[in-house]
Amino acid sequence: MQLMNIINALSLEVLQLQGDFNVEVRGGYTSDMLSDVLAHSREKNIWITFQTHQNVVAVAKLKDLAAVIFVNNRTPDEDTLKRAREENVILLRTADSAFGISGKLYGLIMPKD
Protein backbone atom coordinates (compact mmCIF):
# COMPACT_ATOMS: atom_id res chain seq x y z
CA MET A 1 0.00 0.00 0.00
CA GLN A 2 1.19 3.50 -0.80
CA LEU A 3 2.36 5.60 2.13
CA MET A 4 -0.21 8.35 1.52
CA ASN A 5 -3.05 5.82 1.66
CA ILE A 6 -1.72 4.48 4.96
CA ILE A 7 -1.51 8.02 6.35
CA ASN A 8 -5.16 8.60 5.42
CA ALA A 9 -6.41 5.22 6.64
CA LEU A 10 -4.71 5.55 10.04
CA SER A 11 -5.29 9.34 10.37
CA LEU A 12 -1.59 9.98 10.93
CA GLU A 13 -0.38 13.53 11.42
CA VAL A 14 2.31 14.59 8.92
CA LEU A 15 5.08 16.53 10.69
CA GLN A 16 7.58 16.69 7.83
CA LEU A 17 6.50 16.90 4.20
CA GLN A 18 9.72 16.41 2.22
CA GLY A 19 9.90 12.89 0.85
CA ASP A 20 8.18 10.28 -1.26
CA PHE A 21 4.54 9.81 -0.30
CA ASN A 22 3.94 7.45 -3.23
CA VAL A 23 6.40 4.86 -1.92
CA GLU A 24 4.97 1.34 -1.71
CA VAL A 25 5.32 0.41 1.97
CA ARG A 26 6.62 -3.09 2.66
CA GLY A 27 5.80 -3.76 6.28
CA GLY A 28 6.84 -2.09 9.49
CA TYR A 29 9.25 -2.33 12.38
CA THR A 30 8.56 -1.31 15.98
CA SER A 31 11.53 -0.63 18.25
CA ASP A 32 13.20 2.08 20.33
CA MET A 33 16.71 0.64 20.04
CA LEU A 34 18.60 2.16 17.13
CA SER A 35 20.98 -0.75 16.55
CA ASP A 36 18.04 -3.13 16.49
CA VAL A 37 16.31 -1.06 13.79
CA LEU A 38 19.56 -0.79 11.87
CA ALA A 39 20.03 -4.56 11.98
CA HIS A 40 16.49 -5.79 11.44
CA SER A 41 14.29 -3.23 9.67
CA ARG A 42 13.95 -3.50 5.92
CA GLU A 43 13.87 -1.05 3.08
CA LYS A 44 10.46 0.69 2.70
CA ASN A 45 9.35 -0.31 6.20
CA ILE A 46 7.53 2.16 8.40
CA TRP A 47 9.40 2.57 11.69
CA ILE A 48 7.24 2.98 14.81
CA THR A 49 9.09 4.48 17.79
CA PHE A 50 9.03 6.54 20.98
CA GLN A 51 12.42 8.11 20.11
CA THR A 52 12.24 11.60 18.58
CA HIS A 53 15.87 12.79 18.44
CA GLN A 54 17.94 13.49 15.32
CA ASN A 55 19.64 10.10 15.22
CA VAL A 56 16.30 8.57 14.26
CA VAL A 57 16.51 10.50 10.98
CA ALA A 58 20.00 9.16 10.24
CA VAL A 59 18.91 5.55 10.83
CA ALA A 60 15.76 6.00 8.70
CA LYS A 61 17.83 7.46 5.87
CA LEU A 62 20.55 4.80 6.08
CA LYS A 63 17.96 2.00 5.93
CA ASP A 64 15.78 3.63 3.22
CA LEU A 65 12.73 3.45 5.46
CA ALA A 66 9.43 4.76 4.08
CA ALA A 67 8.60 6.92 7.13
CA VAL A 68 8.84 7.20 10.90
CA ILE A 69 5.79 7.26 13.19
CA PHE A 70 6.22 8.87 16.61
CA VAL A 71 3.83 7.34 19.14
CA ASN A 72 1.90 8.80 22.11
CA ASN A 73 1.84 12.20 20.36
CA ARG A 74 5.59 12.61 20.96
CA THR A 75 6.94 15.79 19.39
CA PRO A 76 10.38 15.95 17.79
CA ASP A 77 12.50 19.05 18.35
CA GLU A 78 13.25 21.58 15.61
CA ASP A 79 16.67 20.01 14.86
CA THR A 80 15.06 16.66 14.13
CA LEU A 81 12.52 18.26 11.78
CA LYS A 82 15.25 20.24 10.01
CA ARG A 83 17.46 17.20 9.52
CA ALA A 84 14.49 15.17 8.24
CA ARG A 85 13.73 17.91 5.70
CA GLU A 86 17.35 17.82 4.51
CA GLU A 87 17.42 14.03 4.28
CA ASN A 88 13.89 13.58 2.85
CA VAL A 89 12.73 11.45 5.75
CA ILE A 90 8.95 11.67 6.27
CA LEU A 91 7.95 12.07 9.92
CA LEU A 92 4.48 11.15 11.17
CA ARG A 93 2.73 11.20 14.53
CA THR A 94 -0.10 9.39 16.26
CA ALA A 95 -1.82 9.60 19.64
CA ASP A 96 -1.81 5.78 19.73
CA SER A 97 0.71 3.73 21.69
CA ALA A 98 3.36 1.70 19.85
CA PHE A 99 1.25 -1.42 20.45
CA GLY A 100 -1.91 0.25 19.14
CA ILE A 101 -0.48 1.71 15.95
CA SER A 102 1.55 -1.42 15.20
CA GLY A 103 -1.65 -3.48 15.37
CA LYS A 104 -3.52 -1.08 13.10
CA LEU A 105 -0.71 -0.94 10.55
CA TYR A 106 -0.32 -4.71 10.59
CA GLY A 107 -4.04 -5.17 10.00
CA LEU A 108 -3.97 -2.67 7.16
CA ILE A 109 -0.99 -3.83 5.12
CA MET A 110 -0.02 -7.37 6.02
CA PRO A 111 -1.56 -10.13 3.90
CA LYS A 112 -4.46 -12.00 5.49
CA ASP A 113 -4.27 -15.80 5.73
Add this chain to the structure above:
Amino acid sequence: MSGENVLSQSFEIIGGNFGRAGKASTTVKDILKELGIDPSIIRRTAIATYEAEMNVVMYAEKGEMTLRVTPEMVHLHLQDQGPGIPDIKLAMKEGYSTATPEMREMGFGAGMGLPNIKKNSDLFEISSEVGKGTRLEIVIYLNPKVKANP
Protein backbone atom coordinates in the same frame (compact mmCIF):
# COMPACT_ATOMS: atom_id res chain seq x y z
CA MET B 1 44.18 -7.43 -7.33
CA SER B 2 44.48 -3.88 -8.54
CA GLY B 3 45.04 -1.25 -5.87
CA GLU B 4 43.58 1.47 -8.03
CA ASN B 5 41.25 3.77 -6.14
CA VAL B 6 37.96 4.81 -7.60
CA LEU B 7 37.60 7.18 -4.69
CA SER B 8 39.07 8.00 -1.32
CA GLN B 9 37.60 10.39 1.23
CA SER B 10 38.02 11.06 4.95
CA PHE B 11 35.47 12.23 7.48
CA GLU B 12 36.07 13.76 10.87
CA ILE B 13 33.88 12.46 13.69
CA ILE B 14 33.53 14.50 16.86
CA GLY B 15 33.04 12.67 20.16
CA GLY B 16 29.96 13.60 22.19
CA ASN B 17 28.32 15.46 19.34
CA PHE B 18 25.03 13.59 19.02
CA GLY B 19 23.58 16.37 16.87
CA ARG B 20 26.00 15.79 14.00
CA ALA B 21 26.11 12.04 14.56
CA GLY B 22 25.40 9.96 11.49
CA LYS B 23 26.51 12.65 9.02
CA ALA B 24 29.62 10.73 7.94
CA SER B 25 27.59 7.56 7.40
CA THR B 26 24.83 9.25 5.41
CA THR B 27 27.46 11.01 3.26
CA VAL B 28 29.21 7.67 2.60
CA LYS B 29 25.86 6.22 1.58
CA ASP B 30 25.22 9.10 -0.84
CA ILE B 31 28.71 8.64 -2.37
CA LEU B 32 28.23 4.90 -2.90
CA LYS B 33 24.81 5.52 -4.45
CA GLU B 34 26.37 8.10 -6.76
CA LEU B 35 29.02 5.55 -7.81
CA GLY B 36 26.27 3.09 -8.71
CA ILE B 37 27.35 0.50 -6.13
CA ASP B 38 24.98 -2.45 -5.69
CA PRO B 39 22.15 -1.66 -3.17
CA SER B 40 22.91 -4.72 -1.03
CA ILE B 41 26.53 -3.56 -0.63
CA ILE B 42 25.29 -0.06 0.24
CA ARG B 43 22.94 -1.50 2.88
CA ARG B 44 25.73 -3.47 4.55
CA THR B 45 28.12 -0.51 4.39
CA ALA B 46 25.47 1.80 5.88
CA ILE B 47 25.05 -0.44 8.92
CA ALA B 48 28.81 -0.85 9.44
CA THR B 49 29.60 2.86 9.05
CA TYR B 50 26.80 4.02 11.33
CA GLU B 51 27.68 1.64 14.15
CA ALA B 52 31.36 2.56 13.84
CA GLU B 53 30.60 6.28 13.72
CA MET B 54 28.31 6.08 16.76
CA ASN B 55 31.00 4.27 18.75
CA VAL B 56 33.30 7.24 18.17
CA VAL B 57 30.53 9.74 19.03
CA MET B 58 29.60 7.90 22.21
CA TYR B 59 32.99 6.93 23.60
CA ALA B 60 35.89 8.78 21.96
CA GLU B 61 37.12 12.37 21.88
CA LYS B 62 37.34 12.35 18.14
CA GLY B 63 38.02 10.07 15.24
CA GLU B 64 38.47 9.81 11.53
CA MET B 65 36.74 7.51 9.09
CA THR B 66 38.37 6.98 5.71
CA LEU B 67 36.37 5.52 2.87
CA ARG B 68 38.23 3.95 -0.01
CA VAL B 69 36.41 2.45 -2.94
CA THR B 70 38.32 0.30 -5.42
CA PRO B 71 36.97 -1.82 -8.28
CA GLU B 72 37.02 -4.77 -5.84
CA MET B 73 35.87 -3.42 -2.50
CA VAL B 74 34.58 -0.82 -0.13
CA HIS B 75 37.28 -0.32 2.48
CA LEU B 76 36.70 1.62 5.70
CA HIS B 77 39.40 2.59 8.13
CA LEU B 78 38.50 4.13 11.47
CA GLN B 79 40.91 5.51 14.01
CA ASP B 80 39.79 7.29 17.13
CA GLN B 81 41.43 9.05 20.02
CA GLY B 82 39.66 7.79 23.09
CA PRO B 83 39.65 5.48 26.06
CA GLY B 84 40.23 2.32 24.02
CA ILE B 85 38.69 -1.07 24.74
CA PRO B 86 40.33 -3.10 27.54
CA ASP B 87 38.66 -6.42 26.59
CA ILE B 88 37.88 -6.68 22.88
CA LYS B 89 36.47 -10.20 23.17
CA LEU B 90 33.92 -8.97 25.71
CA ALA B 91 33.12 -5.88 23.62
CA MET B 92 32.39 -8.13 20.63
CA LYS B 93 29.82 -10.09 22.63
CA GLU B 94 26.26 -9.38 21.56
CA GLY B 95 24.34 -7.63 24.34
CA TYR B 96 27.42 -6.30 26.12
CA SER B 97 27.48 -2.50 26.34
CA THR B 98 29.16 0.20 28.38
CA ALA B 99 26.62 2.86 27.32
CA THR B 100 25.55 5.37 29.98
CA PRO B 101 21.91 5.60 31.15
CA GLU B 102 21.55 8.76 29.03
CA MET B 103 22.69 6.92 25.89
CA ARG B 104 20.37 4.03 26.65
CA GLU B 105 17.45 6.44 26.99
CA MET B 106 18.19 7.57 23.45
CA GLY B 107 18.02 4.00 22.21
CA PHE B 108 21.75 3.29 22.10
CA GLY B 109 23.55 0.63 24.08
CA ALA B 110 21.83 -2.48 22.74
CA GLY B 111 25.25 -4.13 22.70
CA MET B 112 24.88 -4.77 18.99
CA GLY B 113 27.32 -2.24 17.54
CA LEU B 114 30.52 -4.22 17.01
CA PRO B 115 28.66 -7.49 16.26
CA ASN B 116 26.57 -5.62 13.65
CA ILE B 117 29.75 -4.33 12.01
CA LYS B 118 31.29 -7.78 11.91
CA LYS B 119 28.11 -9.37 10.57
CA ASN B 120 28.00 -6.94 7.66
CA SER B 121 31.71 -7.05 6.77
CA ASP B 122 33.65 -9.58 4.71
CA LEU B 123 36.80 -8.70 6.63
CA PHE B 124 36.79 -7.04 10.02
CA GLU B 125 39.74 -6.17 12.20
CA ILE B 126 39.76 -4.33 15.49
CA SER B 127 42.67 -3.30 17.64
CA SER B 128 42.73 -1.00 20.62
CA GLU B 129 45.12 0.54 23.06
CA VAL B 130 43.73 1.57 26.43
CA GLY B 131 44.08 5.31 26.96
CA LYS B 132 44.97 5.90 23.30
CA GLY B 133 42.21 4.75 21.00
CA THR B 134 40.66 2.14 18.78
CA ARG B 135 41.25 1.22 15.15
CA LEU B 136 38.84 -0.62 12.84
CA GLU B 137 39.42 -2.05 9.37
CA ILE B 138 36.31 -3.03 7.48
CA VAL B 139 36.19 -4.55 4.00
CA ILE B 140 33.06 -5.29 2.02
CA TYR B 141 33.72 -6.90 -1.36
CA LEU B 142 31.76 -5.60 -4.32
CA ASN B 143 31.68 -9.01 -5.95
CA PRO B 144 30.64 -11.82 -3.57
CA LYS B 145 32.73 -14.30 -5.62
CA VAL B 146 35.92 -12.51 -4.54
CA LYS B 147 35.08 -13.37 -0.95
CA ALA B 148 34.62 -17.06 -1.76
CA ASN B 149 37.82 -17.30 -3.75
CA PRO B 150 40.28 -14.61 -2.70
